[in-house]
Amino acid sequence: MGSRDLRFSIWVVFGLCLVCVSVGFDPVDKYYINCGSSSDVTVGNTIYVSDKSASKFLSTPQDILANGNLNSIPRSEESQLYRTARIFTGPSKYTFSITQNGRHWIRLHFYPFVYQNYDMRSASFSVFSQTTALVTDFSPKNVTVKEFSVNITSGDLVITFSPSSNSFAYINAMEVVSVPDSLIVDDASLFNPSGAFNGLVNQALETVARVNMGGPYVSLENDTLGRTWVSDRSFLLQSNLATNVSKILAVKYPAGGPTSDTAPPSVYGTCTKMDSGSDPNSNFNVTWAFSVDPGFQYLIRLHFCDIVSTAANQLVFNVYIDSFLVAQDLELSTKTNGQLATAYYMDFVTTSFDKSNLTLSIGPSRQSGYPDALLNGLEIMKMNNSRGSLAGASILPTFPGSKKKLGVIVGVSVGVPLVLVIVGILLFMHRRRKQERLRHSRAWIPISTNGGTTMGSKYSTGTTVTIASNLSYRIPFIAVQEATNNFDESWVIGIGGFGKVYKGILNDATKVAVKRGNPQSQQGLSEFRTEIEMLSQFRHRHLVSLIGYCDEKNEMILVYEYMENGTLKSHLYGSNLPNLSWKQRLEICIGSARGLHYLHTGDAKAVIHRDVKSANILLDENLMAKVADFGLSKTGPELDQTHVSTAVKVCLSTAKSKFMEWLLNHPLLLGMMMMVSIEVRSSQH
Missing domain, CATH: 3.30.200.20 (Phosphorylase Kinase; domain 1)
Structure with missing residues (x-):
C-alpha cells in the first residue's frame, strides 16, 4: 500500500470515528429553530425548522422576518443559520414544553446585518429565562453564539427577548436541547481556599471558552452534544514553549468515567505539551490566558489523556489556575488504573473574580524524572451569581400571560x-x-x-x-x-x-x-x-x-x-446556651457601639436606629456583634447641625429593653459605649 493510500485509510477511519461520536446522545427535548426563515435548513445532522413551523412557540407583538445579503454572510458550516433573523420591537417570548426535567442547552445564534430600517449592529437587548438573566443590554457586532445550560426542574422553559430603550432585539437561530445528567455533577473542588463545592447541578452556566488543546477546530457535527471546540493557539501566551501531539485513534474511555459526551476523541486525542526538547533541566510553564467577567465564579473543567508516555508513572506535572497550584504532582496513570491514553477530567470552581482575565498553566514537577506536562482540553463556564444572573446586576422580569400584564413587562424592560x-x-x-x-x-x-x-x-x-x-x-x-x-x-x-x-x-x-x-x-x-x-x-x-x-x-x-450564633438576647435570657464571659460581653458591647457609631457618623446625614435591643444584635461564628433590623430607622440631621431632637423608639429613660437594663447595671460597659460616641437620647431630649 502506498503512502497516499495509507493516509487515505487513516482519514477514513478517523472519519468513521467522528461519525460514531456524533450519534451518541439522543436528547429527549430538542428544539432547533432557523429564526426568520420560511424554510428548514440542515447543518450537519441537525435540521433547524423554519420560523413558520416554530411560530406556535412564539408570542410577539409584531412579525418581522429579515433576510440578509448573502454576500455579507460569513462562510462556515453554520452560515445558513445567519442568512435570516427574526426582529422583536417589543418584549417577546418563546415557550418550550419540557418533557424531561434536568439540564438543557440554550444556544442563541446572532449575526447582525441591515434589513430595511433595522441596523442590527446597533440593536441592544436582554434575554431572560424564568430564573436567570442570560444577557443584558447585549449588542452583537459579528457572528456570536451564546451558549448556556440551565437546570429545569418543572414545567415549560420560557425565553424572553426584551429590547433596550429605543432599540429592538433579534435572533438568527435558537437551540433548546436536553443535556445528559452525567455531564455536570456535584464533584468539583474549590481552591483558595481549598475544599469541596456543592450545588453545582443547580447552577445556570454560560460557556466562556471551550478549547481543543493541540488540535484543530471541532465542529458541532463531530460532537455528540452539538458543541464546538476551538484551537488553543490564540490563547497561548508563549507558543514557542509548547508543542502538539496527536493520537486520536489511541483514546480509550474508562468504564464509569468520562464518555464521548464529556469530550470527543478529537479532543482527548490531541494535546499541547511542554516543548522541553532534549534539555532535562527545562523549567518553565505553558500558559493560556482568557477574558472573563468580574463578579462571578467560574467552573473550570480540565481534560487530560496521556497520549505522550510509553509507560505508567512517566509523566508527573503541576497544574495552576491563576497562579494557584490546584493539582500538584499529577500523574494521570494513577487516575486511570494504570492505563495510558485514557480520558480523565477534573472540575474546579473559583472564588468570585475581581478582574477580567484568567490564566491556566501547566509545568514540571520536582517528582518527575524528565520535565514535561500536557493538557488536552479546557472548558470555562461562568456560574450564575446569588441573584440568579449570568449578566451582572439585573432585574429578572415577570412573565404574565395576559396582554394587560404584558404592559408591566414593557415598563420593566423598556421603561x-x-x-x-x-x-x-x-x-x-x-x-x-x-x-x-x-x-x-x-x-x-x-x-x-x-x-x-x-x-x-x-x-x-x-x-x-x-x-x-x-x-x-x-x-x-x-x-x-x-x-x-x-x-x-x-x-x-x-x-x-x-x-x-x-x-x-x-x-x-x-x-x-x-x-x-x-x-x-x-x-x-x-x-x-x-x-x-x-x-x-x-x-x-x-x-x-x-x-x-x-x-x-x-x-x-x-x-x-447568616449569623451562626443568633441573637444576643438568646445568649442572655431563657436559653441553654453557655454563659458569655466578661470579655465576650465587653467585645459584643464595643462592637455594637461601633456599628451604631458608624450609623451616626458614616454619612453626611446621621442614621438613628430607634430600635436598639438585644434581639436586634446578632452574633457571628466568632461572637462578633452586628447590629440588625433597620426597619424603624430614621435619617437624622446633617452632621454639623446641633440641638436636634430624635424620637428614639427604645430609650434609656424608660429602660424597656432588657439589653438597656443590662447596660445600666454595668456602668463600665456603658461608659465604654459612650467613649465611642454613641448617643442614645429620649424623646424628651
Whole structure:
C-alpha cells in the first residue's frame, strides 16, 4: 500500500470515528429553530425548522422576518443559520414544553446585518429565562453564539427577548436541547481556599471558552452534544514553549468515567505539551490566558489523556489556575488504573473574580524524572451569581400571560413612562374607595421600572422608593424558594414583628437568613423599604449585610448574611446556651457601639436606629456583634447641625429593653459605649 493510500485509510477511519461520536446522545427535548426563515435548513445532522413551523412557540407583538445579503454572510458550516433573523420591537417570548426535567442547552445564534430600517449592529437587548438573566443590554457586532445550560426542574422553559430603550432585539437561530445528567455533577473542588463545592447541578452556566488543546477546530457535527471546540493557539501566551501531539485513534474511555459526551476523541486525542526538547533541566510553564467577567465564579473543567508516555508513572506535572497550584504532582496513570491514553477530567470552581482575565498553566514537577506536562482540553463556564444572573446586576422580569400584564413587562424592560402614569392614576382613583375594604388584606404588589421600584399595597396609597442603585440586590423568588427548601418550617430560626426568619443556602453555597414578611403583620411596607434603603448604602463589619431582597409573587422578603450564633438576647435570657464571659460581653458591647457609631457618623446625614435591643444584635461564628433590623430607622440631621431632637423608639429613660437594663447595671460597659460616641437620647431630649 502506498503512502497516499495509507493516509487515505487513516482519514477514513478517523472519519468513521467522528461519525460514531456524533450519534451518541439522543436528547429527549430538542428544539432547533432557523429564526426568520420560511424554510428548514440542515447543518450537519441537525435540521433547524423554519420560523413558520416554530411560530406556535412564539408570542410577539409584531412579525418581522429579515433576510440578509448573502454576500455579507460569513462562510462556515453554520452560515445558513445567519442568512435570516427574526426582529422583536417589543418584549417577546418563546415557550418550550419540557418533557424531561434536568439540564438543557440554550444556544442563541446572532449575526447582525441591515434589513430595511433595522441596523442590527446597533440593536441592544436582554434575554431572560424564568430564573436567570442570560444577557443584558447585549449588542452583537459579528457572528456570536451564546451558549448556556440551565437546570429545569418543572414545567415549560420560557425565553424572553426584551429590547433596550429605543432599540429592538433579534435572533438568527435558537437551540433548546436536553443535556445528559452525567455531564455536570456535584464533584468539583474549590481552591483558595481549598475544599469541596456543592450545588453545582443547580447552577445556570454560560460557556466562556471551550478549547481543543493541540488540535484543530471541532465542529458541532463531530460532537455528540452539538458543541464546538476551538484551537488553543490564540490563547497561548508563549507558543514557542509548547508543542502538539496527536493520537486520536489511541483514546480509550474508562468504564464509569468520562464518555464521548464529556469530550470527543478529537479532543482527548490531541494535546499541547511542554516543548522541553532534549534539555532535562527545562523549567518553565505553558500558559493560556482568557477574558472573563468580574463578579462571578467560574467552573473550570480540565481534560487530560496521556497520549505522550510509553509507560505508567512517566509523566508527573503541576497544574495552576491563576497562579494557584490546584493539582500538584499529577500523574494521570494513577487516575486511570494504570492505563495510558485514557480520558480523565477534573472540575474546579473559583472564588468570585475581581478582574477580567484568567490564566491556566501547566509545568514540571520536582517528582518527575524528565520535565514535561500536557493538557488536552479546557472548558470555562461562568456560574450564575446569588441573584440568579449570568449578566451582572439585573432585574429578572415577570412573565404574565395576559396582554394587560404584558404592559408591566414593557415598563420593566423598556421603561415606558406611560405605564407608570396609568398605574398612578388608577391607584389614586381607587385608593379611597378600596382603602377600608382592603385594610385587612395587605397583599403587596410591586411594580418595577428602570428608574426605581414603586412598592405599593392594596392597603397603602403606593409609595415610590427610588432604589435604582439597589437593583443588583433583587433576588428571584424561585431562588429564595430553593434556598429555604420551599420555606421549610423546620428551617425557621426566628419570628419577629415583620415575619418568620428562615435559614437558607443559596446555590453558590452561601448561608443566608431569609426574613419573609407576614401580610397580617403590623409591620410591612415602610420597614421593608427602609431596610433596603439603609443596608444597601451602608457596609460595616458591625452591621448585618443585606444580600438581597425579593418583591415577586406578592411577597416582601429580605435576605441577609447568616449569623451562626443568633441573637444576643438568646445568649442572655431563657436559653441553654453557655454563659458569655466578661470579655465576650465587653467585645459584643464595643462592637455594637461601633456599628451604631458608624450609623451616626458614616454619612453626611446621621442614621438613628430607634430600635436598639438585644434581639436586634446578632452574633457571628466568632461572637462578633452586628447590629440588625433597620426597619424603624430614621435619617437624622446633617452632621454639623446641633440641638436636634430624635424620637428614639427604645430609650434609656424608660429602660424597656432588657439589653438597656443590662447596660445600666454595668456602668463600665456603658461608659465604654459612650467613649465611642454613641448617643442614645429620649424623646424628651
